[in-house]
Amino acid sequence: MSEIVSAIEAIIYAAEEPATVAQMAAALGVEAAEVQAALEQLAARYAPDEFGIELRAIAGGYRMATKAQHHEAVRQFLKSLKPRIRLSLAALETLAVIAYKQPVTLPEIRDLRGVDPAGVINTLLDKKLVSTAGRKEVVGKPILYRTTRDFLVQFGLSSLRDLPTLKEFEEMAQAGLEGIEVEAPAGGEAPAAAGDQSSGR
Numbered sequence: 001m002s003e004i005v006s007a008i009e010a011i012i013y014a015a016e017e018p019a020t021v022a023q024m025a026a027a028l029g030v031e032a033a034e035v036q037a038a039l040e041q042l043a044a045r046y047a048p049d050e051f052g053i054e055l056r057a058i059a060g061g062y063r064m065a066t067k068a069q070h071h072e073a074v075r076q077f078l079k080s081l082k083p084r085i086r087l088s089l090a091a092l093e094t095l096a097v098i099a100y101k102q103p104v105t106l107p108e109i110r111d112l113r114g115v116d117p118a119g120v121i122n123t124l125l126d127k128k129l130v131s132t133a134g135r136k137e138v139v140g141k142p143i144l145y146r147t148t149r150d151f152l153v154q155f156g157l158s159s160l161r162d163l164p165t166l167k168e169f170e171e172m173a174q175a176g177l178e179g180i181e182v183e184a185p186a187g188g189e190a191p192a193a194a195g196d197q198s199s200g201r
Helices: 003-014 021-028 032-045 068-078 089-101 106-113 118-126 149-155 166-175
Strands: 053-058 061-066 085-088 130-135 143-147 180-183
Touching: 003 021, 003 032, 003 061, 021 032, 021 061, 032 053, 061 068, 085 089, 085 118, 089 106, 089 118, 089 143, 106 118, 106 143, 118 130
Parallel strands: 085 180
Antiparallel strands: 053 061, 130 143
16 A cells, blocks of 8 residues: 555544545645545455445545445444434424425425424524525525535435435434434334434445
């Protein structure tokens, strides 16, 4: 493994967020093309089954991630840990609407879900899964909402083009997303625990 490849491996390992090609090129003082070539070498290195992790493009950057065939073992381990994010089913449904319809206004979300989403919008804003995206040029100029880079990171997506189908997203929301614990609705039956079914990613 060349020095630049091992340096990039170290940067990706140390970075809390997915490291971009531009960030790594600037840190190493090399051209972006050199970083891209090194990333390809690194990806090939971890491709064999003898490694449990792989290089994955996420949210415009790169990070090391567990391979899909080990998701069940990882899920069992993570179930014993405190979840990073807790979301209600209402919040997950609202997040799905925003992810697939963005940019979208609060009245449009209300029309699709049939309930006032103002409360869960604030929750999603607090958790930095969504952000505002200006105002729609209609009467009243309502605020537009969209998902954030943190949303891509949390869901392990390279871009919005990688979103599962709406049916798959709904199934994931009902089962509890890997790494996201679904809160029991007040006074209702508790939903499935987080990650009780593999996301398949």
